Amino acid sequence: MILLADQSFDPSALLVQFEQGAHGAGAIASFLGKVRARAGTEPVTGLTLENHPVLTQRSVAEIAEGARARWSLIDLLIVHRVGHVLADEPIVLVAAASIHRREAFVAVDFMMDHLKSTAYFWKKEYRSSGTHWIEPRSGDREDLRRWTQQD
Amino acid sequence: MDTFIEIEFFGKFADVAGARSTRRALTDSLTVTDLIDQLKQAEPGLGTAIDAPTTIILLNDTVSDRAAVLSKGDRLAFLPPVSGG
Numbered sequence: 001m002i003l004l005a006d007q008s009f010d011p012s013a014l015l016v017q018f019e020q021g022a023h024g025a026g027a028i029a030s031f032l033g034k035v036r037a038r039a040g041t042e043p044v045t046g047l048t049l050e051n052h053p054v055l056t057q058r059s060v061a062e063i064a065e066g067a068r069a070r071w072s073l074i075d076l077l078i079v080h081r082v083g084h085v086l087a088d089e090p091i092v093l094v095a096a097a098s099i100h101r102r103e104a105f106v107a108v109d110f111m112m113d114h115l116k117s118t119a120y121f122w123k124k125e126y127r128s129s130g131t132h133w134i135e136p137r138s139g140d141r142e143d144l145r146r147w148t149q150q151d
Numbered sequence: 152m153d154t155f156i157e158i159e160f161f162g163k164f165a166d167v168a169g170a171r172s173t174r175r176a177l178t179d180s181l182t183v184t185d186l187i188d189q190l191k192q193a194e195p196g197l198g199t200a201i202d203a204p205t206t207i208i209l210l211n212d213t214v215s216d217r218a219a220v221l222s223k224g225d226r227l228a229f230l231p232p233v234s235g236g
Contacts (some may be wrong), residue, residue: 050162052230054212116235122162123234133163133234140235 002060004051006083011093014079022075022097029104030077030095031112037087039127046086047134048124056082056120063114067096070110071103078111080121113143156186156221159228160201167200177221183208184217186227201229 001018003009011032019028035047064076077095085091092115096107123134155174165171175189191198207230208215221227 050165052161052209052228055209055230117233120230120233122231124162133166133231136232136235 001077001079002057002064003079004057004060004082005079006081008085008089009079009081009093011079011090014077014093015095018075018077018095018097024099025074025097025104026099027101027104028095028097029101029108030093031108032090033092033112035085035087035089035091039125039132042127042129044087045126045128046084046089047091047126048084049080049082049091050122050124051082052120059119060115063111063119066114067107067111071096071098071107073098073103073107076107076111078115080115080119082121110147113140113147116140117144154223156181157226158186159226160197161228162231162234164197164201164206164229164231168194168197177223181221182217183210183215183219183221183227186221187217203231205232206230207232 015030022028035044037044060078060080064078067073067076074097076097077093079093081091092112094108094111094115096104096111098104098107117136117140125132125134154177156177157172157174159172160168160170175186187198187202191202208217209228209230210219211226
C-alpha cells in the first residue's frame with residue numbers, strides 16, 4: 001500500500017494491519033521517521049511538506065516498484081505525510097514483508113534512501129528564527145549511490 | 152483574444168514568485184528558454200531562481216528540456232530539487 005496522508009497517522013495501527021495482511025511472511029521490517037524538534041541548536045515547531053499532484057505519487061510508486069524488482073517481497077508499505085506536520089509527529093512509515101529477514105531489512109533501507117532523494121517532496125522547516133527550505137544534502141546523494149554501486 | 156501559458160511554481164519558487172501560478176501570453180515558436188528569459192526581464196529574482204541548472208521543468212506533468220516549444224493549453228511547472236533532509 002502507498003499512501004500520501006494529509007492528516008496525522010497512527011503507525012502502530014498501520015503496522016498491525018500490514019502484518020495481518022502479509023500472509024506467508026516470515027519477517028517484517030519497518031522504519032518510522034519523525035519530524036526532528038531541533039535543527040542543530042535551534043528549536044523547530046514543524047515542517048510543511050509540499051508535493052506535486054501527479055509526480056509525487058508516481059515517484060513513490062516507482063520506488064516501491066524498484067524494491068519489488070530487486071527483492072522477493074510479499075508486501076510493502078509506504079506512508080508519507082504531506083501538508084503541515086508538527087515536531088515529534090510521524091512523517092514517514094515504511095515496511096517490507098518477506099520470507100526471510102535480510103530482504104525485508106534491505107528493502108526498507110532502499111526505499112528510505114530513495115524517498116529522501118528521488119521522491120518529489122519539498123520541505124519547509126519552521127524554526128524559531130523563521131522558515132527555511134530544506135535543500136538536498138550531499139549525504140542523501142551518497143546514500144543513493146550505495147544502490148547503484150551494487151549493480 | 153490572447154492565448155496564455157499557465158505556469159506553476161513549487162517549493163521555494165512559489166515563495167520567490169509570491170504566487171503558486173501565473174500566466175504569460177503565448178507567442179509563435181515560444182520555447183521554455185524564451186519564457187524563462189521573459190520572466191528574468193519581468194521578475195529578475197524569480198527568473199534567476201528558476202534558471203538554475205538543478206531546476207526540474209515539467210511540461211504537462213512530464214519532464215521537459217528547455218528547447219521545448221510551447222503550445223496552446225500547455226501547463227508548465229518549475230520545481231526545485233527535492234529536499235532530502
